[in-house]
Amino acid sequence: MLGYNLVDDEELEILLNDVANKYGYDFTEYSKASIKRRVNRLCALDKFTSFAELRYRITNDENYFGRFVEEITVNVTEMFRDRHFYKTLREQIIPQLGVNSYIKIWLAGCSTGEEAYSLSILLHEANLAHKAIIYATDINPSVLETAKHGVYPIGLMRNYSENYINSGGTTDFSTYYTANYDHVRFIGKLRERMIFATHNLVSDSSFNEFQLILCRNVLIYFDKNLQEKVFKLFDSSLESLGYLALGSKETIKFSELENRYQQIEKEKIWRKVT
Amino acid sequence: MEKSDLKSKIELLVIGGSAGSFNVLLALIPKLKTPINFAIIVVLHRKSGSTTSISEVFNLKTEINVFECEDKDPIIAGNIYFAPADYHLLIENDHTFSLDYSEKMNYSRPSIDVTFKVAADLYGDKMAAILLSGANSDGAEGLLYVNQKNGTTIVQDPVSSEIDTMPKEALKLFKPDFIANVDEIIAAINNF
Numbered sequence: 001m002l003g004y005n006l007v008d009d010e011e012l013e014i015l016l017n018d019v020a021n022k023y024g025y026d027f028t029e030y031s032k033a034s035i036k037r038r039v040n041r042l043c044a045l046d047k048f049t050s051f052a053e054l055r056y057r058i059t060n061d062e063n064y065f066g067r068f069v070e071e072i073t074v075n076v077t078e079m080f081r082d083r084h085f086y087k088t089l090r091e092q093i094i095p096q097l098g099v100n101s102y103i104k105i106w107l108a109g110c111s112t113g114e115e116a117y118s119l120s121i122l123l124h125e126a127n128l129a130h131k132a133i134i135y136a137t138d139i140n141p142s143v144l145e146t147a148k149h150g151v152y153p154i155g156l157m158r159n160y161s162e163n164y165i166n167s168g169g170t171t172d173f174s175t176y177y178t179a180n181y182d183h184v185r186f187i188g189k190l191r192e193r194m195i196f197a198t199h200n201l202v203s204d205s206s207f208n209e210f211q212l213i214l215c216r217n218v219l220i221y222f223d224k225n226l227q228e229k230v231f232k233l234f235d236s237s238l239e240s241l242g243y244l245a246l247g248s249k250e251t252i253k254f255s256e257l258e259n260r261y262q263q264i265e266k267e268k269i270w271r272k273v274t
Numbered sequence: 275m276e277k278s279d280l281k282s283k284i285e286l287l288v289i290g291g292s293a294g295s296f297n298v299l300l301a302l303i304p305k306l307k308t309p310i311n312f313a314i315i316v317v318l319h320r321k322s323g324s325t326t327s328i329s330e331v332f333n334l335k336t337e338i339n340v341f342e343c344e345d346k347d348p349i350i351a352g353n354i355y356f357a358p359a360d361y362h363l364l365i366e367n368d369h370t371f372s373l374d375y376s377e378k379m380n381y382s383r384p385s386i387d388v389t390f391k392v393a394a395d396l397y398g399d400k401m402a403a404i405l406l407s408g409a410n411s412d413g414a415e416g417l418l419y420v421n422q423k424n425g426t427t428i429v430q431d432p433v434s435s436e437i438d439t440m441p442k443e444a445l446k447l448f449k450p451d452f453i454a455n456v457d458e459i460i461a462a463i464n465n466f
């Protein structure tokens with residue numbers, strides 16, 4: 001199970017350079033510990049026996065490269081993960097956004113969409129959905145397909161419903177989806193104000209100005225240098241007095257943004273004050 | 275006693291624990307001789323979303339600084355770091371932490387196996403690992419991996435473990451350097 005690593009640090013570097021040159025996806029500034037683990041996991045899953053074999057397959061088989069991207073990026077996500085965070089969004093941030101005539105939100109690294117639906121529920125419950133728009137983006141096109149459909153295994157709903165209640169939700173959570181055998185589909189009105197698109201935080205530029213940017217549990221996969229670049233991208237995509245929300249263990253501390261942003265209580269949410 | 279002025283043999287100690295380990299840590303951490311010359315990482319299975327922070331609990335009980343890891347924090351000798359709930363804890367070659375929200379391993383996140391392995395790849399014989407009480411099999415394979423990389427391994431004596439599944443799973447795989455009760459574990463750490 002915990003086999004030795006087939007791919008070592010040097011080989012990993014070679015592979016990531018190949019991938020950047022050939023496909024334009026640059027993973028060279030991702031945090032190595034995670035990507036090394038993912039690549040070695042892929043080798044075990046797909047039964048590669050040497051680095052050379054893996055390298056050949058990735059550089060010569062474009063379809064397989066698609067699988068590579070899907071497997072080395074981590075797509076795990078949940079609805080209403082971190083109850084305090086969603087409580088703060090619900091009670092402080094969203095009402096504050098509501099004073100504007102329109103609300104533009106960027107959800108970067110949205111994975112299969114669970115966060116987008118969570119946000120949409122909050123906006124509906126605040127009666128602000130009609131003037132809001134959620135741009136949900138990810139590097140991985142296949143997770144976006146799932147996000148667009150809003151179809152999830154029914155077995156997850158118990159946990160999501162609990163998370164929803166713990167974060168201050170009071171509606172019957174099951175009114176937000178229709179159940180179908182072993183799956184549920186979130187209702188269409190939650191999707192009305194969402195736009196899904198691929199966007200690579202490493203190489204794509206700013207495409208709009210937002211009042212709220214959420215990017216949670218994506219930066220943990222980047223090294224410090226790349227994190228700093230992405231912070232700049234967010235800074236240039238955020239209106240003044242807009243909010244930047246990160247994952248519960250991520251921070252803008254020590255970044256160039258630190259002095260111009262004010263943290264909201266102890267949450268990983270910062271307001272752009274200048 | 276003479277040992278305390280020797281340079282310590284290890285740079286990192288990783289402690290893995292699950293059900294029944296919290297009390298072991300409550301007994302153990304206050305009894306560590308300060309300052310410690312290496313860093314300690316604790317990977318403890320626990321419920322996410324609990325309101326009291328684990329580092330606050332332990333900071334009250336020892337002079338050693340106790341932290342809950344944030345992404346990219348540097349590992350500094352003399353400190354204790356707890357893996358945060360609901361993330362795997364990885365270590366970069368430059369001795370900073372990286373957090374990872376990938377699939378659970380052995381139904382666990384953080385997984386002890388994950389941190390044992392990544393630490394062993396980086397620290398080899400400069401590390402020690404301890405596996406404490408618990409009700410599942412997480413940590414056993416990782417401890418074996420530490421052993422294969424020449425790290426020092428300790429398993430809590432199943433007899434002294436509140437729940438002996440986890441120690442027993444490790445003992446099924448290999449013979450660790452020490453099988454020890456809590457007092458013996460404390461003595462061993464103070465001797466590293």
Ligand SMILES: C[S@@+](CC[C@H](N)C(=O)[O-])C[C@H]1O[C@@H](n2cnc3c(N)ncnc32)[C@H](O)[C@@H]1O
Nearest residue numbers: 073074077109111138139140200201202216217
């Ligand atoms: C662990 S998931 C986080 C999902 C969600 N934000 C959450 O916190 O639950 C990380 C997501 O980041 C995406 N990602 C990784 N690298 C990216 C990049 N360079 N640009 C955009 N998205 C990226 C992955 O495809 C994945 O969906």
